[in-house]
Amino acid sequence: NAGVTQTPKFQVLKTGQSMTLQCAQDMNHNSMYWYRQDPGMGLRLIYYSASEGTTDKGEVPNGYNVSRLNKREFSLRLESAAPSQTSVYFCASSPYPGTPHNEQFFGPGTRLTVL
Amino acid sequence: AQSVTQLDSQVPVFEEAPVELRCNYSSSVSVYLFWYVQYPNQGLQLLLKYLSGSTLVESINGFEAEFNKSQTSFHLRKPSVHISDTAEYFCAVSKNTGGFKTIFGAGTRLFVKA
Numbered sequence: 052n053a054g055v056t057q058t059p060k061f062q063v064l065k066t067g068q069s070m071t072l073q074c075a076q077d078m079n080h081n082s083m084y085w086y087r088q089d090p091g092m093g094l095r096l097i098y099y100s101a102s103e104g105t106t107d108k109g110e111v112p113n114g115y116n117v118s119r120l121n122k123r124e125f126s127l128r129l130e131s132a133a134p135s136q137t138s139v140y141f142c143a144s145s146p147y148p149g150t151p152h153n154e155q156f157f158g159p160g161t162r163l164t165v166l
Numbered sequence: 167a168q169s170v171t172q173l174d175s176q177v178p179v180f181e182e183a184p185v186e187l188r189c190n191y192s193s194s195v196s197v198y199l200f201w202y203v204q205y206p207n208q209g210l211q212l213l214l215k216y217l218s219g220s221t222l223v224e225s226i227n228g229f230e231a232e233f234n235k236s237q238t239s240f241h242l243r244k245p246s247v248h249i250s251d252t253a254e255y256f257c258a259v260s261k262n263t264g265g266f267k268t269i270f271g272a273g274t275r276l277f278v279k280a
Contacts, residue, residue: 055209086270091175093256093272094210109267141209153260154200155268157209 053077055158057142063164064132072127072161074142082145083125084109084155085117087138094141100125132165139163168193168259170271178277181249187242187274189257199240200258200268201231210256216240227251252278 055076064070076083081102086094096109100119114136116128125144129136139162143155173188191197198217202210214225221233231242240257257271 091272093170094270096267099267143210153198153268154212154215155210157211159207159209 055142055144055156057140057158057161059161060159061162063166064129065166066133068132069128069130070132071129072140072142072163073124074126074158075124076142076144076156077123078144078146078156079122080144080146080156081122083119084143084145085115085125085127086141086143087111087136088141088160089138097127097140132163134165137163137165168197168261168269170257170259170269172257172271172274174274175272176275176277178279179247180279182246184245185243185247185251185276187255187257187276189240189242189271191238191240191257191259193238193259193261195261197259197261199231199233200260201225201229201240201242202256202258202270204254204256204273206253213242213255247276247278249278249280251276 058073084099085097088094095111098117100106103122106117118126139160141160142158145153145155169192171190179185200215201213203213204210214223216223216233224230229244254273254275256273258268260268
């Protein structure tokens, strides 16, 4: 079991460029999440997917889009990167959200710098 | 809506000393409470969780946290820390009536000195 995997690990973009962050989980979890982590602000939810075929906005969705490609994969797209999107991005999954078993499993993160 | 406040952004402590990382939450409904740990350059991993029942929960590596409903707190403690405990610790809360969102605190960086 690889758990939650993310690619790439590091990325540098110029303002206005686009890119897609990839996430996959092999634990057969129903729900998947994208967070960004900034110093002193903890984790902020960008988008989540409660189950295959559904996606919803989180706390900071502006400038991002997501695709739940299948049960395993959940990608995050930056259409036109801005310096304010410089952050560390984490993907997570959970088996049964809304139940006692809703702990989240995190990937190793993608460190993104936008110049 | 729920919110989480971690009262200390950084906690330096000497090896083998006790430590307490403080967490307070607010919620109008009953909640599940979590502590996650993030080691340098890694993702978060679950340390322990409170769901119901006994208010004292323990992790496998010697941490414990106590749920205090009247004070809306879920402080994390360890009686004797090791260098390897150096990490960032996040308190988190989610509703126990359903829903998909977990709210994370800003994190407390624990730095254990030799």
